[in-house]
């Protein structure tokens with residue numbers, strides 16, 4: 001049985017390099033993984049006051065959608081050496097109400113992407129810090145810091161063979177990781 005994996009992208013821009021890397025991973029994924037993008041751009045900013053009476057329908061929908069997945073692939077750009085607000089917001093929304101986190105126990109992997117040389121190292125590790133608290137077993141190796149992202153694509157097509165090979169190893173290893181940490 002294929003493991004269902006949600007793909008969350010921390011960039012909302014149309015030509016996002018991060019989304020292109022995520023799409024490449026979807027294409028390279030083995031049949032044991034079923035990857036699906038879950039959009040996070042319309043989630044209102046988390047506000048605990050809204051939780052009690054009438055939570056925004058998009059929060060409820062997001063929580064229900066995420067519940068059906070076996071694991072999560074986080075693809076994040078780096079904003080000011082951390083995770084973009086839209087991704088942190090989705091994490092916060094999914095983590096509440098207290099005791100009902102949709103993240104709990106789900107195996108995860110993180111790929112960070114940047115046109116710069118450091119490949120979003122800071123964002124990658126800030127995100128990993130949250131995953132510890134959310135009790136998500138996060139794949140440790142291979143680490144994925146995709147740098148120089150502007151040079152890797154021709155349109156949407158990944159044209160760098162070394163990166164493709166690396167992403168293949170990454171997603172194959174994640175398939176094994178998701179299997180190992182399945183319920």
Ligand code: FNR
Pocket residue numbers: 011012013015016017018019077078079080081082113114115116118119120
């Ligand atoms: C950036 N960028 C950036 N890049 C980086 O390597 N480290 C950083 O800390 C930052 N900080 C940062 C802050 C903000 C507010 C913006 C808008 C951008 C540049 C960033 O990597 C670049 O815009 C990428 O193209 C964003 O990823 P997507 O949208 O292409 O996926």
